[in-house]
Amino acid sequence: MADKIKLAVAILVVLAAVAGFYVYADQSTLLRVIGLLVALIIATLIIMQTAPGRTALGFLGDARTEVRKVIWPTRKETVQTTLIVLAMVVVVAIGLFLIDSFLLWAVRYLTGPGE
Structure with a gap:
């Protein structure tokens, strides 16, 4: 249940960031992009606190290990x-x-x- 709440909060953070990006269209594009990136980082950090997020993080670690094994x-x-x-x-x-x-x-x- 806690994971679902965290995922919902992360989705709301992303939706709020996208909405804010367009609501503040009269502001500098650089500031809007920075705000969007900060919100995405916050949402990612929230997601990483859930079981699916930890699974994804483990998958990324395994993928990195496999990339190192490749003979280029x-x-x-x-x-x-x-x-x-x-x-x-x-x-x-x-x-x-x-x-x-x-x-x-x-x-x-x-x-x-x-x-």
Whole structure:
């Protein structure tokens, strides 16, 4: 029950921040954005006090651990893969252009010259 109340309060904080952002439209955009960010931080801190928030925090910690375990490609591998992808994009683009040109020619041939 306490978690539901905390989540409701966090949602109300976010809704109030968004409403305030638009209510004070005549104020500086920088101040409104800062106010919105502060409210989002407060809502996040409230959410982290709930069971779902602690679960999410644990998930983020686990995700960070997994990212550290990843064997990232070397610069050379990254460049080679990028060049292969670019080459394939060019090949597919040319192929689609040729197919489109053929279909355009075929439709013009079948429908006759336009006026």
